[in-house]
Amino acid sequence: MKTLLSRLARWAILAVPLVLGQCMHVPELGALADQGSTSQRRIVVDLGEQKARLYHQGKLVAVSPISSGREGKSSPVGRFSVIEKDADHRSSLYGNYVRDGKVVKENIDVRKGGRPSGSKFEGVPMPYFLRFSGAYGLHAGRVPGYPASSGCIRLPKRHAKRFYDAVRLGTPVIVQR
Template structure:
């Protein structure tokens, strides 16, 4: 597609600008994306007029556009929790996970750049292949993959260990599990799945967009509830950067 100079668009009269926009939409041409925000990295995704025309969605939004977003994220294997037209916490974390994988600003807001990336997304692949389910924590992207047979079947927002208490990298299996809250010396863990000593993949009420834990891999509590029946003792766990 040929980019359209913003200088050409900016000097048109309003009526002419609208006519040009309609012509571009029909032609499928794109408007160059705005400069990257200082709040975080972006992929430089080209924003089409179709993406720019979508409503900006954030936590608290409702309606058909939210259902469209949830349906698309679900098709891409992000853990939305269900399509109900309500932009709640699970949808927020799914959007953040998508933004992490696609190198976008991790703000949980679905604006033109995120809409555009949803049309041409990065499709992650697991690093390891198992016939059954396995869990992979990508510490660089701060996401957790549930994989099976060489494909990622679910993508969860995650927060691993901060610099002072890093999450150990390596290949392990789930060794023990607790079905409920565990009060550890460093805080509460929901349904922890221990893979190495006291390190676990567990649910937490706080899952920031950056590494913030004491070494475990945190995921949202509702996401852990949906993950709980899929993994078990012996499930492979791979932690890498």
């Protein structure tokens, strides 16, 4: 009996990390983008957790840290769907004024203040943009670990590309607190 318990204890010590490791493993997207219809896919953004999750046929296939809207510039909450995809999107509201290739006024909101003469507006890059409501979308950007955006949902670039490649127009996007 003592030998049996000893074997079971050793087996448990070896097996538990393997089992737990399987629970925490999120499968690679791999060819998910090539599997046709996106009717079985959805993106769920949890603002409290600062995470975005991609589901396919009800199964979790990707998780990403995010940075949502900061205080005073909150991200919209509700049920939406992807209404635009743009891999090389640039902001039409936030960016820099540039003259002769040099920044003359940085970090501006085009709705505030004037444009320096001879300059042009250059919007902040928002790669892998998935618009889901008005000016809001998911896109690649800085993810410091807390809400810091002007309302969009930022993801690390590699995650933004994976989400972008895996969905099509009409994919549900659920943003919750």
